[in-house]
Amino acid sequence: MFSLAEENYLKAIYHLEQQHQGEVSTNAIADRMDTKPSSVTDMVQKLADKEVLSYKKYKGTILTPSGRKIAANVIRKHRLWEVFLVEKLNFHWDEVHEIAEQLEHIQSEELVKRLDDFLGNPDFDPHGDPIPDKHGNIKRTEKKLLSELNKNQKGVCVGVKESSGEFLQYLDKKRISIGTKIKVLGKEFFDGSMVIQVGKDQFFISQKIAENLYVQTN
Amino acid sequence: MFSLAEENYLKAIYHLEQQHQGEVSTNAIADRMDTKPSSVTDMVQKLADKEVLSYKKYKGTILTPSGRKIAANVIRKHRLWEVFLVEKLNFHWDEVHEIAEQLEHIQSEELVKRLDDFLGNPDFDPHGDPIPDKHGNIKRTEKKLLSELNKNQKGVCVGVKESSGEFLQYLDKKRISIGTKIKVLGKEFFDGSMVIQVGKDQFFISQKIAENLYVQTN
DNA sequence: TTTTATTTTTAGTCTTATCTAAAAATAAAA
DNA sequence: TTTTATTTTTAGATAAGACTAAAAATAAAA
Numbered sequence: 001m002f003s004l005a006e007e008n009y010l011k012a013i014y015h016l017e018q019q020h021q022g023e024v025s026t027n028a029i030a031d032r033m034d035t036k037p038s039s040v041t042d043m044v045q046k047l048a049d050k051e052v053l054s055y056k057k058y059k060g061t062i063l064t065p066s067g068r069k070i071a072a073n074v075i076r077k078h079r080l081w082e083v084f085l086v087e088k089l090n091f092h093w094d095e096v097h098e099i100a101e102q103l104e105h106i107q108s109e110e111l112v113k114r115l116d117d118f119l120g121n122p123d124f125d126p127h128g129d130p131i132p133d134k135h136g137n138i139k140r141t142e143k144k145l146l147s148e149l150n151k152n153q154k155g156v157c158v159g160v161k162e163s164s165g166e167f168l169q170y171l172d173k174k175r176i177s178i179g180t181k182i183k184v185l186g187k188e189f190f191d192g193s194m195v196i197q198v199g200k201d202q203f204f205i206s207q208k209i210a211e212n213l214y215v216q217t218n
Numbered sequence: 219m220f221s222l223a224e225e226n227y228l229k230a231i232y233h234l235e236q237q238h239q240g241e242v243s244t245n246a247i248a249d250r251m252d253t254k255p256s257s258v259t260d261m262v263q264k265l266a267d268k269e270v271l272s273y274k275k276y277k278g279t280i281l282t283p284s285g286r287k288i289a290a291n292v293i294r295k296h297r298l299w300e301v302f303l304v305e306k307l308n309f310h311w312d313e314v315h316e317i318a319e320q321l322e323h324i325q326s327e328e329l330v331k332r333l334d335d336f337l338g339n340p341d342f343d344p345h346g347d348p349i350p351d352k353h354g355n356i357k358r359t360e361k362k363l364l365s366e367l368n369k370n371q372k373g374v375c376v377g378v379k380e381s382s383g384e385f386l387q388y389l390d391k392k393r394i395s396i397g398t399k400i401k402v403l404g405k406e407f408f409d410g411s412m413v414i415q416v417g418k419d420q421f422f423i424s425q426k427i428a429e430n431l432y433v434q435t436n
Numbered sequence: 437t438t439t440t441a442t443t444t445t446t447a448g449t450c451t452t453a454t455c456t457a458a459a460a461a462t463a464a465a466a
Numbered sequence: 467t468t469t470t471a472t473t474t475t476t477a478g479a480t481a482a483g484a485c486t487a488a489a490a491a492t493a494a495a496a
C-alpha cells in the first residue's frame with residue numbers, strides 16, 4: 001500500500017518520464033511537485049527501497065515496471081473521475097482537475113471497476129487524455145490525422161501531410177506549429193468540418209485542413 | 219480547514235453525543251476510534267483551541283455549534299456517497315461503508331451540491347440513516363426499535379442500528395430491507411425473542427436482531 | 437584544466453498524529 | 467472516610483513528510 005504522498009511522487013515521475021524520455025532529475029520532480037529537492041531525495045530513496053523505482057545518486061530516477069503500473073493506475077482513476085465529473089455531474093472540463101486530484105487516491109479496485117462500467121468504459125478523459133486500462137497500459141496511438149479525432153480528443157501537432165505555401169501560411173495565421181496542442185470541440189459528420197481549440201482561440205476548420213495535419217494523441 | 223484526522227474525531231464525537239446525550243468521555247472516543255486515550259487528549263485539546271469543541275480536563279468534551287456543523291457535513295458527504303455507490307454503481311448496502319469512509323473527506327462544496335442533485339436530493343442513505351442538509355440539520359423521524367413493539371403491532375423497517383456486514387447479510391437472507399413491512403406475531407418476555415411476519419413468511423428472531431432494527435409505526 | 441556555477445545530497449529541525457509509561461485526578465469500594 | 471480501582475492527562479519517543487543550511491558531486495565556463 002502506498003501513501004498519498006508516495007502516489008503523487010510516482011505520478012509526477014511517470015509524467016516526467018513521458019516528457020523527457022528516460023531518467024528524471026531530482027530538480028525536475030521538485031519543480032513539478034512544488035517541493036524542495038531535498039524532500040525529493042528523501043522520498044526517492046524511500047521509493048527505491050520499495051522497488052517501485054531505481055535510483056542512483058546524482059543520476060536521476062526511473063520507474064520500475066511495478067512503479068509504472070501503480071502510477072498508471074492513479075492516472076487511470078484521475079481520468080475516470082474527471083469523466084464522471086463532466087459527464088454525470090455537468091462540471092465544465094476546466095473545473096475538474098483539483099477534485100480529481102483528491103478522488104484519484106480513493107482505494108478500492110471494485111469501485112474503479114464499477115465506475116468504469118458506469119461511465120461506459122471511456123478511452124479518454126474530458127481533456128482528451130487517454131485513460132490507462134486496469135493493467136496500466138495506455139492505448140498508444142501513433143500520429144494520426146487531425147480529421148481522425150473525435151469530439152473532446154486532444155492532440156499535439158507533429159507534422160503536415162501537404163506542405164504547400166498556402167497551407168503552411170494558413171497554419172501560421174492560426175498559430176499552429178509543431179508542438180501546438182489542439183483540442184476538438186466539435187465535429188460535423190456531414191462534411192467533416194471541425195471546431196477546434198488552439199491556445200485560447202476557438203475556431204472553425206474545414207475537413208481539408210484537418211486531413212492534412214498530423215497529430216499525436218499520447 | 220480541517221485535516222482528515224480532525225474530521226474523523228469530530229465525526230466520532232458527534233455520533234457519541236447522539237448516543238450518550240451530553241459530554242463525551244476520552245475513553246469513549248478512544249474506543250470508537252480505536253486509538254489510545256492519550257492520543258485523544260492531545261487531539262481534543264487541539265480541537266478545543268480551534269473552538270470546534272469545548273473541553274474541560276477530566277470532564278469530557280462537547281461539540282460547539284461550529285464543530286457540530288463540520289461533523290454533520292462529513293456525515294452528509296458519507297451518506298450521499300453511500301447513496302451514489304448503491305443507487306448508481308449497484309453496490310450492495312453492506313459493501314459501501316469503507317469506501318464512503320474515504321470519500322467523505324473529499325473537499326469541494328460544489329461537488330457535494332452537484333452530487334446531491336444528481337442523486338435526486340435523497341433524505342436517507344441505504345441503511346435508512348438520515349442525510350443532514352447543507353446546514354447540518356437532520357430531519358428527525360419518529361422511529362423506534364422493533365424490540366419496542368408488542369404482539370400484533372406493525373411497523374415499516376426504516377433503518378438499522380448496527381450496520382455490520384453480518385447483520386445486513388442476515389437481513390438479506392430474511393428478505394428484510396428498508397421499506398419492508400413487519401408484524402409482530404408473538405413476543406417472549408423471558409428473552410425478548412419474537413415471531414414476526416415478513417411478507418408471507420413467519421419466523422423467529424432473537425432479541426439482538428429486534429434491538430438493531432428501526433421501524434416506523436405510523 | 438582549473439575555476440565557477442549548478443545540481444544533488446546530507447544533516448539536522450519542525451509539525452502532525454500516533455504511541456508507551458508514569459503521574460495525577462476522579463470514582464468506587466471497603 | 468480511607469483505600470483501591472479506573473480514568474485521564476502529561477512527558478517523552480517515534481514515524482512520515484516537509485523544510486533550511488551546508489557539504490559534496492557534477493556540469494559549464496574560462
